[in-house]
Amino acid sequence: MEPLTPLVRRVRPAAGDPEGALVLLHGRGADEHDLFPLLDLLDPERRLVGITPGAPLSLPPGGRHWYRLAGIPTPDPATFHASIPALDALLAELPVPFERVVLGGFSQGAVMSWALTLGPGRPRPAAVIALSGFLPRVEGWPLDPSRLGGVPVAIAHGSLDPVIPVAFGREARDVLETGGAEVSWSETPVPHTVDPGWIPALRAVVAGALPPTTPT
Template sequence: MTQNKPSTELGLIHQVRVPQQEPPAAGYPAIVAIHGRGSNAGDLIELAPYFGADWLTITPQAPLELGFGYHWYEVLQVGDPEPQGFGRSIELLREFIGKLPEAYQVDPQRIFLMGFSQGAVMSFALGLTEPERYAGIVAMSGYIARQTQREANREQLANLPILITHGTRDAVIPVSFGREAREWLGDTPAQLAYHEYPMGHQVSDASLNDVVHWLHQHKHTGSDRSAS
């Protein structure tokens, strides 16, 4: 069942889909699905049924309302988020995610970041700077902000599972940005999977199938990768 939650609980308005079964002893594996520019918390929650019955899926809503929908930051140009708003949203998401284990019986070792467009940029910003907190990253049609590249904790990326999906016909964030992210991550010890599709700025059936397969493959991965 999907529930709407006000911002007073965790700091951000959000929707959550909680598994019907009781959580494992360590807690539910969780997907934090972060929406794109001009969208809202109700967007990516629609993907939750595809992930499987044992995942907890939670979709935070961005704090900025700029003309249409909600935004995580203002776009100066593709690749360079406005620094102040970008930084504030990163901190809000960090605090939000930090409260999930207690609020929703989430396994703190199995929190996966997923984002589309701006949400992918935010997922990279969180996961590449504090990789020890996350079990993996799914970045759909996004890019690694230059600020994130400067601040990334490269040494701690060892064995961090990352999936990038991007459309070759993307006119919003061209596929060159996905390829740049692939090249940048190729110089790190991250465990990278990269896929392109003949699509625009979207999630297609084919890309979603790859995401679901990847999640199933890595569901038992923990953020403590010291033994890997």
């Protein structure tokens, strides 16, 4: 298997004592800089500490990867399983408990967000944001949608996506709704990208999942 490198990360500090954390995982071939601008868009008041990790694999055609491609929706099991403990270690270092973490990502990052919240024995986050991804089918990592029962979940996908067809986003929406999650769904006519039109709905999920803890 390809060697894994330690996770690098960019950190956007909270304005004061962090009331939670917002962790965004990039897509295939990108890096820790790619989703960093989304932190301020989704948490403009900087109530949360923001983290954008860089994936541990360097694979063709370049950039960082969370797993080796083996088709959709089937990540390569060896590299997929190897990335999970690396992400767990990063999440364990956060200054807030996991129940106050909004975990999300784009494309491969969305896939890993599902893996970390629906897989065996996973703890419950504050919310999940899945952009242009799919629910992974990986041997040895069954998904249990009921783990996110009552948890806010934002799913967004472009109807013109040629990389990961929108049917996979719709499937995730339907599966999570059946499991009892509080699903916000956005579908717009864009390709494999983050549509700025999704931001207000995503921001509302973040704010609603982690209401201010400062006494009024």
